[in-house]
Every structure is written in C-alpha cells, then in structure tokens.
C-alpha cells in the first residue's frame with residue numbers, strides 16, 4: 009500500500025485512506041457522471057455482495073483485494089478506515105476489529121499460530137493480562153511476565169520457544185513506560201515478533217513501528233474514535249502479518265468490526281491530532297495541580313519530572329497523553345468520597361472520551377481481587393485514575409479542587 013506523504017498528522021488524519029477506488033459503487037457512479045465523490049465514505053451496511061456471473065464471483069474469491077464477497081472477510085467502509093490507520097501508524101497495512109480485545113486476541117493468535125511462549129510486561133490492561141494468564145495457557149501457550157521497564161529482564165526471560173514480546177506503553181493504569189526501541193531491538197536480535205498496545209499514547213505521541221516494533225494494537229474505543237460511541241480495535245503491521253491475521257484468525261474467530269462502527273470511528277479519526285493535543289495540554293496542567301494538593305500522596309504522569317521515566321518519556325513521546333494516576337493519602341475511603349464528590353468528572357470506566365472520566369479501581373473494577381494481589385500489582389486502595397477530557401482546564405481543576413477539599417475537612 010502506498011501512502012501520500014503529508015507534512016502533518018492533522019492532514020494525514022483527514023486525507024489518508026481516501027483512495028476512492030476502494031469504494032466500488034461511488035467510483036463507478038462518479039465515473040459514469042452520475043454523482044460527485046462522497047467526501048465521507050458511505051456505510052456499506054450489507055453482509056454479502058452479489059455478482060452477475062460465476063466468473064466475476066470466482067475472480068473476487070481469488071483476488072480479494074479488488075473485490076468484496078462477504079463482510080466477515082472485508083467491507084469497503086472498513087477498508088477506508090484501515091488505510092487511514094496504516095498511514096497514521098506508519099505501517100504497511102491495518103486490520104480493524106470488533107474491539108480492542110478482538111485486536112489483541114487476533115494478533116496473538118496469528119503470531120502464535122504454531123504455539124510458543126510469550127514474554128510480556130507484568131502490568132497490562134486487566135483483560136489482556138487475563139488473556140495471557142488464563143485463556144492462552146488453556147491452549148498450551150505460556151507467558152512469562154517481567155518488569156519490562158528494564159529491557160534486560162525481557163532478554164533474560166526469552167526461551168528457545170519464545171515467539172512474542174508483548175508490551176504496553178504507557179501501561180494501564182500505572183503509566184509505566186517501556187523503552188520501545190530497546191525492546192524492539194531485543195525482539196529482532198532473537199527473531200521474535202514484538203507487539204505493543206499503543207492505545208494510551210496514540211500515533212500522535214509515538215509510532216512504535218518507526219522504532220522497530222512489528223505489530224501495533226489499538227482499542228479504537230478510546231482516543232482514535234474519541235466519541236464514546238463505539239467498541240472497536242485495530243492491528244497495524246507488515247502486510248504479510250495483516251493478511252494472515254485477516255484470512256485466518258479474524259475470519260475464523262469472527263471478531264470483525266461492523267460497517268457502522270467502522271464509519272463511526274472514521275468520524276472520529278480526523279480530529280484525533282487536534283483532540284490529542286488538547287488532552288495533553290489539559291492533563292499536564294491538571295497533573296501539576298494534583299501534585300501540589302495536600303490530600304494527594306503522589307501523582308504519575310509521564311510529563312511530570314517526578315515520573316520515574318520522565319527522561320524516556322521526553323525522548324520517546326511527542327505529547328504525554330491524557331491519562332493521570334494518583335494515590336490519595338487516606339486510601340480506600342478517600343477514593344470513594346472523592347468520586348462521589350466530583351461533579352464534572354464522570355465516574356466511568358474506559359478512557360479517551362471528550363469527557364473527563366474518573367475511576368477508583370479498589371471500589372469498582374478491582375474490588376473482587378484480593379487486597380494482597382492488588383497491592384502486588386500496584387492497584388492500591390487510594391489509587392484513582394483520570395482520563396482527562398476536553399473540557400476547559402479551569403473547570404476540571406475547580407471540580408477537582410472542591411472534591412479534594414472534602415477529603416481535608
């Protein structure tokens with residue numbers, strides 16, 4: 009796939025993927041002089057595609073790049089989105105999926121098609137951890153979890169049967185970073201597939217493929233769509249890997265994106281660079297404010313000099329993102345009190361929304377996990393995670409100030 013080279017991310021987010029030859033009806037109508045070109049791709053809301061002759065149908069089966077047969081195998085609306093994603097992540101090809109977990113599962117099933125062992129970052133999004141720790145072992149795939157903030161620990165865990173190095177940076181919810189270029193180098197030197205979940209950073213902040221990573225994953229539910237309207241995911245990588253993922257695991261396990269969700273995501277992507285810039289600006293100011301508050305024990309934000317990997321963040325990231333994690337001095341009770349007192353910040357899971365979302369894992373998402381296990385993985389009682397939205401900074405700070413104030417009285 010060839011991409012036009014644009015000078016900036018915003019132009020790319022708006023124009024990449026608009027190769028109208030992949031919109032069959034639109035281009036035919038345009039060529040026949042019947043219509044102008046639709047500037048927003050149509051939603052091809054159909055499960056199957058009809059043919060006039062057996063020969064036409066047979067050729068679509070053989071050359072799937074030029075023809076569509078069945079939406080589980082591909083759909084023109086999905087294809088426009090995929091072209092845009094490949095351009096944004098500087099990858100050869102992309103595959104949109106039904107969810108972020110769909111993307112992670114399909115990428116792992118593809119890279120582990122012949123079985124093997126995984127070396128993974130020890131703190132990952134919880135469902136990813138469950139997939140590696142509970143689901144894949146049932147299929148004979150073992151994972152060694154290591155503190156990948158030290159790339160040497162990855163190298164030491166590699167076995168002769170290791171097929172995948174699996175990373176997230178920044179991690180959910182502790183915002184730890186990995187040195188992406190160093191990890192990619194280790195993977196290359198051992199001929200192992202490197203995979204990274206780039207959901208928190210987005211391609212506006214870092215493009216792991218340009219740092220040597222093989223496969224980039226996204227939950228497009230988050231910043232890429234940005235509208236809080238869809239569950240969607242993406243895999244970006246070499247064409248050979250993407251074609252294999254599409255023809256084998258995706259097709260057979262069925263985690264396909266719906267044409268409508270692909271279209272809704274396409275509405276969000278063009279404003280990603282603009283939104284991401286604002287998420288970053290807001291988050292940096294809010295993180296600095298939180299750090300000075302007497303009810304707060306510590307704040308983790310890659311853009312703050314207090315982040316243990318701030319130098320790596322400055323080297324590797326172009327914008328530190330919209331996620332902030334902090335620890336309250338008074339623990340569990342303070343966490344509950346804070347989320348109850350907030351008025352603009354909304355208590356909700358997920359992230360990357362236009363609204364500021366707040367979550368207190370100990371009383372919600374992680375309440376069923378024994379306290380010793382939570383503490384081992386850093387999910388402490390006073391931990392609060394913010395996905396800073398696009399509201400005016402002053403309003404978010406005022407809301408935080410009044411809610412944190414209730415913890416001091």
Ligand code: LCS
Nearest residue numbers: 107108109133180207227229240357358
């Ligand atoms: N990767 C990361 C880093 C995530 O944060 C999530 C979801 C996923 C993958 C899975 O994406 P999905 O299948 O939901 O599209 N993170 C969530 C969170 O922190 N709260 O709710 C969902």
